[in-house]
Amino acid sequence: MSTSPHVVSDVMTRAVVAVGRDAPFKDIVRLMERWKVSALPVLEGEGRVVGVVSEADLLLKEEFRDDLPDLFTQRQRLSDLAKAGAQTAEEVMSSPAVTVHGATTLAEAARIMARREVKRLPVVDDEGKLEGVVSRSDLLKVFLRDDEDLTEEVRHEVVERLFPLPADHIRVEVHEGVVTLTGWVDGPELIPVAERLARAVEGIVDVHCRLAGASGARLQG
Numbered sequence: 001m002s003t004s005p006h007v008v009s010d011v012m013t014r015a016v017v018a019v020g021r022d023a024p025f026k027d028i029v030r031l032m033e034r035w036k037v038s039a040l041p042v043l044e045g046e047g048r049v050v051g052v053v054s055e056a057d058l059l060l061k062e063e064f065r066d067d068l069p070d071l072f073t074q075r076q077r078l079s080d081l082a083k084a085g086a087q088t089a090e091e092v093m094s095s096p097a098v099t100v101h102g103a104t105t106l107a108e109a110a111r112i113m114a115r116r117e118v119k120r121l122p123v124v125d126d127e128g129k130l131e132g133v134v135s136r137s138d139l140l141k142v143f144l145r146d147d148e149d150l151t152e153e154v155r156h157e158v159v160e161r162l163f164p165l166p167a168d169h170i171r172v173e174v175h176e177g178v179v180t181l182t183g184w185v186d187g188p189e190l191i192p193v194a195e196r197l198a199r200a201v202e203g204i205v206d207v208h209c210r211l212a213g214a215s216g217a218r219l220q221g
Contacts, residue, residue, distance in 0.1 A: 006202060008109050009102030011141050012123050012132035018043050019053065021090035025061070028053055028089055041122040042093045047129040049122045051093030058092060060084045099124045102131060106202065110139050145203035147174040154179050154204075158197045162190050170211070177205035188213030 017031055018041040031040060032055065039054040064084040086092035099122045100109050109121060113136060123132040151174045159170050163185055170183035179198050185191060195209040 006105060007102060008100055008104045008106065008121075008123055008134045009132075011106065011138045012102070012134040013138060014132045016041065016122075016130060016133045018130060019089050020044065021050070021088065023089040025058070025087050025092065028092075029058060032058075037120070039118070039120045040089075041097065041130055041133065042089045042095075043130060049097050049099055049124050049128055049130050051089070051095035052097045052118075052120075052122065053089050053093045054118070057083055057094060060092075061086070097122055099128075100134065101125070106139055106142065109134055113139075142202040143177060143205065145177075147176070150174045150177065150179065150201065150203055153201055154181075154198050157201065158194055162194055162197070163187070174204075177203060178208065179204055179206075180208040180210060182210040184212050184214055186214050 017035045017037065019028055019031065021042060021044055023042075028040060032038070039052050041049050042051040042053060044050050060080050060083045064081060083092045098112065098116050098118055100112060102123055102125075104112075113119065113121065120133055120135045122130055123134055125131055151172050154174065155172045159172060159181075163170060170181065170185065173180045173182075179201075181194060181198065185194075191209065191211045191213075194211060195207050198204060198209075199207045
């Protein structure tokens, strides 16, 4: 049985393309195009992350190419206007960088990406040194786990832990990531717990709980 990937270090990309503070604007664009990435970490010293250059940062140069915005907008977007004139990574990067640690849960990494509206996060150690990068597509890898692995994990981590052996009267089926629990249990108060734990298994899309108390009364559906 494959163990669920629970934290960022389980799914992150370790071979990372990065640039230094002095990297020229056009070199950054070339690297993004060559490696098909939407952002690059900016490093200094022995690999400490000091910022991130994203496609959005670079596109400000194009946005302000033809016309300057009105005076009110200029005052509101002073930082963007400065980036539009940038020639190096240091001048165009967003700093401080939004980063995560390898031990960050996948759920928390997803929340950070959504809240900060970023597609990729540098993964750093306790000293701020780059260890990898986690992207939206990396977080989605958990949904590529096959149904057999998910079935085994739900049975081992949920059914066998919650209900005394033998638990042959509980059936676990997974189809396209959707798990169905059927059967009866002696402790009906644990049925909502079983559903919650099954839903927490990385790669599960949804849970259909068909468990019932020993009396036969279905408690969840």
